[in-house]
Amino acid sequence: MRKIILLLSVLLSQIAMGQQQNSPDGNVMLSFSLKADGTPTYKVSYKNKPVINESSLGFKLKKSEPLANGFRLIGDQKSTFKENWKPVWGEEAEILNHYNELLVSLKQDKTNRLMNIRFRVYNDGVGFRYEFPSQKELTYFVVEEELSQFAMTGDHTAWWIPGDYDTQEYDYNESKLSEIRGLMKQSMTDNVSQFVFSPTGVQTSLMMKTNDGLYINLHEAALVDYSLMNLNLDDKTFVFQSHLTPDAKGDKGYLMAPCHSPWRTIMVSDDARKILASRLILNLNDPCALEDTSWIKPVKYIGVWWEMITGKSSWSYTNDLPTIDLNTVDYSKTKPNGTHGANNANVRKYIDYAAKHGFDQVLVEGWNVGWEDWFGNKKDYVFDFVTPYPDFDLKALNDYAHSKGVKLMMHHETSGSTRNYERHMKAAYELMNKYGYNSVKSGYVGDILPVGEHHYSQATINHYLYAIKEAAKHKIMVNAHEAVRPTGLCRTYPNLIGNESARGTEYEAFGGNKPFHTTILPFTRLQGGPMDYTPGIFETEIKYVNPNNNSQVRSTLAKQLGLYVTMYSPLQMAADLPENYDKYADAFQFIKDVPVDWQKSVYLEAEPGRYITIARKDKHSNDWYVGNTSYEGGHTSLLVLDFLDKDKKYEATIYTDAKDANWQNNPKAYTISKQKVNAKTKLKLTAASGGGYAISIKEIK
């Protein structure tokens, strides 16, 4: 009798629960079920603790019945997948993709329309997406809103930035979910293109922590031909709902079956380090689409850039003309303003410096005509991407760089004028091929053209990928700034070696980032792919570059070194001026040493908003590098170097904050010490307020 009752209760529970799937390790459990009215719902738990309460799924469509209820389950399918794959570049040389899948097939009887939902359950979380099979009853349809819910189980702590259709360049807030509304207004700091849509709207990747110590991250993967998802919070129930980015007419997606949505991702762990170690986003993306990837090389670079950001020099060549018409302008008839940074002499100086110190490339911004009025005018024909200023000798400078084993890095600022960029793209890439550029930093500053489109609307997202694919045809690597935040597409298109899509180091010259900024970014922005954060500012008081700029980098010098490890990117800039590096040549050595591609990464310590300590093994040697970034409260690490090979000996060089250092009053106080270490070594290191440290651990052969 007891057995029967047990069986019955299992049965009833299954009926009530609907379909289930567990992670390979059994810790993550996903349940799918239909409500009585046929609304699809799902739940997620971790080690039997609820992570996502019952949350409904579906779509509101334009001029059509919603795909939100009235569904009947017509099939389900479970499967398991396990493989190791090798990224072209990354935090580790091999990645395990291991999940259990549940595919539910739904039919809306009233309309005869079919919609499937595919769940993939990993040890570190869940991904799901909507799939629309080819069918006569659903061909072309327009999304009015996606109705994916993420029901939180309480008033979690969140590290969030305002939801926006155009920018992610905000400072993070740490607050309870219930406090978002009250903090929104002050969080909406000015940007040249921005559109905040709700007092409780936030962006993904969104990092949260529950009162009982669960770390939860909401994001998306493989955002292709679809608009970006923000999250809108109901701050009474703590339910997030998907909020897509609209186009010029307020529509949120033009879809054609067969098709599918991007993956919606829920990462969860009771250990914050596992959130950083997760490869869930990459794994949910398609494998590499490029046959030949031999031309894709991680890049360490310097550039003619920080001097413009700080206001020491200018992108533009002249101050003579109120407007520039590229069809008619004759720069030879204008008076140079004398501050143009991208001039032959200056660029040669940078090339010399890169060659001397072993950098791969020199970025040069402001090399091409049009910078006098490039900004904020919704100007259509703003740049042609091929014509240099009179004082920039395209051929001679590339020849000179190549003679020294250095490449120039191309710069394509589009000013948001996407049509104009596409019109000139082929010629621009061909010019790069002709002169031997193999990487481009592109930019999308200001409102997007076509008028009414947003940085994160479907058509613009389609543009970014077009640029990446066309670049790949020309064997060009892309580092796109102000583009949509990444969602792991670098797995499929590994020539996408960088993005900005967050508040980068440039803001340190525009008033500063919060000191805890870089303790959050790896949990959020970096989940989707690398960021060209441009660390390495040694002269943290900008007045040493430009006496008129009173900004201060909110970091110690030692922390700037740590960022080369904690902020993973295959593209790393040493952003400060050469003369500033000369002043601190001993510290500069770490930047020269640190690799940009890794065999393995070990996440030693992590707490969002507090500290991150990561150790990484060079992809091409047995050397290790450790980095730490800490918040205003500082952090003391007790490191055990057990990640080192047990049978090898190493020499460690430790770059850390001096005892009296702090970001605000004494940022440049650092110490450098050397010591022999092995797998048994324990190190106690203290990061100052807003500080950090870096260690190079080189094998003694």
Added chain:
Amino acid sequence: MRKIILLLSVLLSQIAMGQQQNSPDGNVMLSFSLKADGTPTYKVSYKNKPVINESSLGFKLKKSEPLANGFRLIGDQKSTFKENWKPVWGEEAEILNHYNELLVSLKQDKTNRLMNIRFRVYNDGVGFRYEFPSQKELTYFVVEEELSQFAMTGDHTAWWIPGDYDTQEYDYNESKLSEIRGLMKQSMTDNVSQFVFSPTGVQTSLMMKTNDGLYINLHEAALVDYSLMNLNLDDKTFVFQSHLTPDAKGDKGYLMAPCHSPWRTIMVSDDARKILASRLILNLNDPCALEDTSWIKPVKYIGVWWEMITGKSSWSYTNDLPTIDLNTVDYSKTKPNGTHGANNANVRKYIDYAAKHGFDQVLVEGWNVGWEDWFGNKKDYVFDFVTPYPDFDLKALNDYAHSKGVKLMMHHETSGSTRNYERHMKAAYELMNKYGYNSVKSGYVGDILPVGEHHYSQATINHYLYAIKEAAKHKIMVNAHEAVRPTGLCRTYPNLIGNESARGTEYEAFGGNKPFHTTILPFTRLQGGPMDYTPGIFETEIKYVNPNNNSQVRSTLAKQLGLYVTMYSPLQMAADLPENYDKYADAFQFIKDVPVDWQKSVYLEAEPGRYITIARKDKHSNDWYVGNTSYEGGHTSLLVLDFLDKDKKYEATIYTDAKDANWQNNPKAYTISKQKVNAKTKLKLTAASGGGYAISIKEIK
């Protein structure tokens, strides 16, 4: 004393009148003046009769003071221009451009902004445009509305179609201005993309006639990087005001000084024939921008087209798939629908027919993949413009055509997806070059992408010109359908050999055009440039092509011949099926004979909405061709052939309606007669109801 009074009154009159300029013959007078509040105004008279009453000029700007009043005259300048220029193709081999100019320079003291207005006064009318010099106080600005008025002097008769942001494919109305409002609703016939903005909005070119016999035409010239102007009527005062086409955000133009508006044109005469003979629109355009024009050749063509328009065959290849994804579709795995028109056998039949009858080209629509779901879905990647259907052998068919001295005409339907077209344009033009195509018919059916843009908004107008310029780089001639109506740009870019931008012959298979349609088009649509009207339908009852189509061409067969003369175009189609031409081989002879490029044109008779009779001299011989089109009331012409060379003899072949012909019940009754003629010959010819006639007059050598 009398002298002094006279002088004083002249002086006073000049103060009151402001600036003036007259046409070279003195008939047209233009007056410019500023109102007391500094509002710019102008007036136009013809032979001392007012044509345009005092009308104000200016702009409403977005987030900026209007450029509408508060102006002070800071300079004026008068000049005269006279030159003869030779179009690459046209109604005549040489065109006189003769005008007197008035340039007024204005300053808005409150804002220190400068605006000039340039007037050109011709014997047949006036053109004016706004010019914005380079200035610090006005750099980038956004037009909320252009405030150009055209104040009519009374309740004129107008031949008008509804103002619209997306289409001109409407049947014309003939009504008093005061009757427009009452007729608007019934005039808004369905189109797959349309946006009527006002119950009294009308399009240009707008043709009018005053009660005392003045013919007035309002239009624009050289529409470049600006949105299209419709006219909105105040039907109490009979004042038209410019109404520009908005973009996705409702803005009407992004301008950057220095720049200028298109020309606003006012043509006027007491003789309707002079409106047809006017070259004012062409003259206001810039001279030819192409260095080499030797590759531009007028074209007479047949095509695989009417059979699809009538529903006999299809553009698409299969009925198997609900949607087509060009990235993945495999047509070899689909079942052909059996109705695909652009198949090898059928195209060869057309090539043979073109070769046999001396046509230059064969248009083939539906040759490329994607036609299954091309239409009305705002589909982005709708065509690739390079991949043929499995049953269209691109190389073999071109080789076959060329072996017979015939070219194929390319077809690029964009479905309004302008970004997609631009992305594939270069490859598409290169494909044309590779296979020997030298002309393309392009199409923009359906709503424009990017979302929210209109067919006539600034960005889309910019696209059309981009396509024309890129085509010129590949020595390709363009015939763009559903694009913006032309404004004389073919002078500057003579590879623009045709446009649609009006209700063409295709509508005769969709229910019909009003019988007087072609008596209006030369006064309106053709003012800006040639139309690919596709005349020559002999089987006027469509059921002979497709038994399921009950439409009837609202024209006699003889009138179809007359249209080859009255509807000037360097690109003329013989649109009917080969088998229908074989049935009426004697009439078909006129289509085979008639040239598409002219030495000279003589406008023998003209009355809008009633009849047009034109004689044209072949550019390459001494032969003349006469055509007539008439309205439902028919028309009897008394022609004196005094345009012929006095010392030459000719044989005329007269193709005219039979006595009992009429468009409705007996359209195919025609007679063909031959007679010797000379410059003294008089001919009495009668066009039936909805009829017309055609005469070839060949020199007897």
